[in-house]
Every structure is written in structure tokens, then in C-alpha cells.
Amino acid sequence: xxxxxxxxxxxxxxxxxxxxxxxxxxxxxxxxxxxxxxxxxxxxxxxxxxxxxxxxxxxxxxxxxxxxxxxxxxxxxxxxxxxxxxxxxxxxxxxxxxxxxxxxxxxxxxxxxxxxxxxxxxxxxxxxxxxxxxxxxxxxxxxxxxxxxxxxxxxxxxxxxxxxxxxxxxxxxxxxxxxxxxxxxxxxxxxxxxxxxxxxxxxxxxxxxxxxxxxxxxxxxxxxxxxxxxxxxxxxxxxxxxxxxxxxxxxxxxxxxxxxxxxxxxxxxxxxxxxxxxxxxxxxxxxxxxxxxxxxxxxxxxxxxxxxxxxxxxxxxxxxxxxxxxxxxxxxxxxxxxxxxxxxxxxxxxxxxxxxxxxxxxxxxxxxxxxxxxxxxxxxxxxxxxxxxxxxxxxxxxxxxxxxxxxxxxxxxx
Numbered sequence: 001x002x003x004x005x006x007x008x009x010x011x012x013x014x015x016x017x018x019x020x021x022x023x024x025x026x027x028x029x030x031x032x033x034x035x036x037x038x039x040x041x042x043x044x045x046x047x048x049x050x051x052x053x054x055x056x057x058x059x060x061x062x063x064x065x066x067x068x069x070x071x072x073x074x075x076x077x078x079x080x081x082x083x084x085x086x087x088x089x090x091x092x093x094x095x096x097x098x099x100x101x102x103x104x105x106x107x108x109x110x111x112x113x114x115x116x117x118x119x120x121x122x123x124x125x126x127x128x129x130x131x132x133x134x135x136x137x138x139x140x141x142x143x144x145x146x147x148x149x150x151x152x153x154x155x156x157x158x159x160x161x162x163x164x165x166x167x168x169x170x171x172x173x174x175x176x177x178x179x180x181x182x183x184x185x186x187x188x189x190x191x192x193x194x195x196x197x198x199x200x201x202x203x204x205x206x207x208x209x210x211x212x213x214x215x216x217x218x219x220x221x222x223x224x225x226x227x228x229x230x231x232x233x234x235x236x237x238x239x240x241x242x243x244x245x246x247x248x249x250x251x252x253x254x255x256x257x258x259x260x261x262x263x264x265x266x267x268x269x270x271x272x273x274x275x276x277x278x279x280x281x282x283x284x285x286x287x288x289x290x291x292x293x294x295x296x297x298x299x300x301x302x303x304x305x306x307x308x309x310x311x312x313x314x315x316x317x318x319x320x321x322x323x324x325x326x327x328x329x330x331x332x333x334x335x336x337x338x339x340x341x342x343x344x345x346x347x348x349x350x351x352x353x354x355x356x357x358x359x360x361x362x363x364x365x366x367x368x369x370x371x372x373x374x375x376x377x378x379x380x381x382x383x384x385x386x387x388x389x390x391x392x393x394x395x396x397x398x399x400x401x402x403x404x405x406x407x408x409x410x411x412x413x414x
Contacts, residue, residue, distance in 0.1 A: 040064040043073060050149045051080060055142055056133040058083055059092070072100030075150075083135075085128035087170070093121040102156050110193045112156035119162050126169040126176075156193055160185040163208075172251040178244075180216055183208040190224055199223065200232055212262065214240025228273040232361065235266040242286050260286025268325070269364050276326045276364050283319040 044064045051059040062077025075097040079090035096118040105112045163183035169176040185206040195201045200221035208216040220233035242260035249255045261284040268277035 036066070036068070039066050047075060047078075047150065050146055051078075054080070054138050054146050055135050056083055056137045057081065057091070059090075067100070070100055070103075072098060074098050082128050082131075083133045084131050085125070087125055087128055089123055089125050089128070089168070090121070091123060091125070091128070093123070095119050099151055101153065105156055105193045108193055110156070110191070111153060112191050112193060113151050113153035114157035115151065115155060115159070117160040117163070119164075120160050121164045121166070123164075123166045123168060126167070127171055154191045156189065156191040158185070158187040158190065165208075169251075172247065174247050174250070176247045176251060178211045178248065180208040180210050183216075187222075190222075192223075192225055200230060204231075204233065210237050210240050212241035212244030214238055214262070228270070230271050232269045233267070234358075235264075235268075237262075237264040239263065242283060256289045257283075258287040258289045260284060267359070269361060274328055278325060278359075279323045281321065281323075286319065 040063065043066070044061060047064065048060050051057070051061075057080050059078065059080035061075050065074035065076065067073065076095065078092075078094040078097060080092040081088075081090045085091075094117060097120075098116045100114055102112050102114040161184060163185065164179060164181050165183060166177065166179040183206065185204075187202060187204050189195065189202045192201045198221075200223050202222045202224060204218070204220055204222055206216070206218040210216050215238045216236070217238075218233060218235045220231060222229055222231040222233075240262045242257035242262040245262055246256045249257070263282045263284070265280045265282075266278060268275065
């Protein structure tokens with residue numbers, strides 16, 4: 001039989017055990033709560049240090065939010081500007097940013113991140129970007145390191161909502177301010193989690209509203225895993241009021257547009273570091289105005305009228321040119337003489353169609369067609385000779401005076 005003393009001893013041990021059993025979880029819970037409360041402050045200090053380490057720039061964040069249950073954190077009120085900037089306009093202004101694990105990729109065996117930004121702004125103030133701070137400017141490696149420090153996982157999905165891109169020149173009179181607003185951007189499968197066999201596995205699409213109320217569209221595909229990303233992109237800016245360019249054209253050329261429409265089209269392809277593409281600006285139904293000073297005004301109107309007649313396609317009231325771009329990414333140059341030739345070609349022979357030409361494809365960016373087999377090269381040459389014979393059979397003067405309304409898909413090769 002248990003004595004009273006033994007019973008009391010056992011009872012005390014049980015009470016002590018119960019206290020220990022509850023004490024440890026309580027202490028652990030308190031520590032977790034304290035860590036959760038302190039974590040945003042720690043992350044905020046860490047992010048501010050990352051921004052401070054970018055050469056030539058300073059910046060900070062207002063606060064940090066943590067969502068442990070979904071593996072995410074939010075950076076709020078983030079901005080970055082040049083150290084010696086003359087203005088207080090932030091170069092980068094990112095009010096709301098959510099960085100998280102992309103859960104759907106976990107089911108495919110990949111641990112990657114996704115980023116969502118709301119109301120991001122990139123404002124390039126011309127004067128602020130001209131000087132070089134004593135510590136030098138940030139290079140690609142500096143920006144890459146900063147991004148990696150902020151997002152330790154590889155980014156597979158990126159989207160931005162209601163963004164803004166601006167170019168501002170305050171030294172111009174009047175000030176130049178060209179912006180794209182209401183920017184919506186989506187980039188998917190950046191780390192090639194799905195569709196691994198595709199050459200360009202990452203679809204990209206952006207829309208926005210430009211200066212003058214124009215519609216902006218960028219779409220295409222990329223492969224950013226390579227050191228120099230491969231891509232095939234098409235860009236269009238449509239139905240922008242030409243008078244929105246007046247601050248720019250007045251400062252650089254003394255020209256103003258009284259009315260009319262400005263549009264721009266472009267296609268770019270990059271393969272193995274070699275770029276090929278074009279930029280095609282158009283002016284429709286435009287009326288230019290210049291100096292208002294008696295004799296000079298009359299002379300100016302005659303000058304403008306003559307060149308508008310020479311450069312404009314009279315049937316469509318369109319002034320257009322096509323600037324071919326080709327070369328390696330260390331020195332992309334637009335050909336001067338092909339540009340001049342295309343202006344006069346537009347004036348006297350045909351009007352460029354108001355759309356992307358669909359004449360640039362990813363395969364076009366392979367320099368000298370080095371990627372083709374000998375058989376494919378011979379077949380390509382035969383097709384080119386056949387097309388050239390058919391083209392020549394029409395005769396130069398017949399094409400010239402008939403207008404030749406077929407699409408000029410070989411503009412870039414001339």
C-alpha cells in the first residue's frame with residue numbers, strides 16, 4: 001500500500017510534469033509571436049541596406065508586410081533615386097509590391113517566385129541621369145545582385161498593374177514630358193518551368209495609354225535563361241494625337257503639329273546575341289505650324305509645304321519611314337541611307353501599311369543564316385532568286401507608276 005508520504009510525492013511530480021508540459025509550448029509560442037512581430041522590422045532594415053548598396057543611388061521602403069501562411073512578403077513605399085539628382089522625383093517608385101512563392105510550380109517540382117506590382121513608376125528625368133557620382137554608376141551586376149538579395153528565389157512570373165513610364169526633360173522650354181500610363185504587363189514562365197521544349201518559352205504582353213491618348217501594345221515571346229536573352233517581340237503605338245509631341249518637336253526642331261495622328265510600329269528579334277528588326281513611325285493627316293514672323297513665316301510655310309509634298313504619300317496623307325536595326329547588342333545602329341531611301345519610297349511608290357509588317361521572325365536574327373543546313377540554304381537561295389525574277393518581270397517603271405500596292409516584306413534586306 002502507498003503511504004501518504006509516497007502519494008504526496010507522486011502527486012507533486014505529476015504537477016511538475018504538467019507544468020513542464022505546458023511551459024515549453026507556451027515559451028515557444030511567445031518566441032514565435034515575438035519573432036513574427038520583429039520580422040518586418042528586420043526585413044525592412046535588410047531591404048534598406050540592399051538599396052543603400054546600389055552604387056550611385058539612394059532609397060528606402062516605408063514598411064514591410066509578412067504573410068507566412070503563403071510564403072510571401074510585401075514591400076510598401078519603395079523608391080530609388082540618384083545620389084546627385086537635381087530633382088526629388090524618384091527614378092523608381094514602387095508603392096505596392098508582393099513577392100511570394102509560386103505555388104502552382106511546386107506541383108511541378110520547382111521552387112520559384114512570382115512578383116506582383118501595383119502602380120509602379122519609372123520616371124527618367126533627363127538632367128538627373130546625365131551626371132556620374134563619385135562612387136560610379138551601377139552596372140548590370142549591381143542591379144542583378146540587388147534583385148537576387150530582395151528575391152532569393154528565381155522569378156518565374158511577373159506582373160505589373162496600372163504602371164507608368166515617363167521621359168522628362170526639365171531644361172527644355174517648354175518642359176518635355178512623354179509618358180505611357182495605365183501600363184499592364186505580364187511575363188510568364190520566365191524560368192522555363194513548363195513547355196521546356198520551346199525555343200522561346202516565356203510569353204510577354206503589355207498594354208498601356210501613351211501621350212496623346214494612343215494605344216500601346218507589346219507582345220511576343222522570350223528566353224531569358226540565356227546570358228543574352230533570345231526574344232521575338234512586336235510593338236505598336238496607335239492613334240496618338242500628334243500635337244502631344246509638340247513639346248519635343250518644338251524644342252529640337254522648332255516644329256509644332258496643329259493636328260494629325262502619330263503612330264509607331266516595331267518588330268525586334270534577338271538570337272544568340274544578334275539583333276534584327278525595324279522601327280516604323282507614321283504621321284497621318286498632319287498639319288505643321290512654325291515661326292510666326294512675317295516674311296519668315298511665309299518662307300517657312302513654303303519650306304514645309306514643299307517637303308510635305310515630297311515626303312508624303314498623297315493618296316493616304318501619310319508621312320512614314322522605316323528604320324532598319326541590325327547588329328550585335330554592343331553597337332546597334334540604324335542605317336542612315338536605308339532610312340532616307342524608305343522615306344522617298346513611301347512618298348513616290350507606296351504607303352506603308354498601318355500595322356506591323358510581320359516581316360521579322362526569330363530565325364531572322366541568326367546572323368548570315370548560320371543555323372541553317374546546307375540543303376536549307378540552297379533551298380532558300382532558290383526561292384529568293386525565283387521571287388526576284390518575278391519581281392523584275394514587272395519592270396521598274398511599271399511598278400513605279402502603278403504604285404505597287406503589295407506589302408513590302410523585303411524592306412529590311414535592301
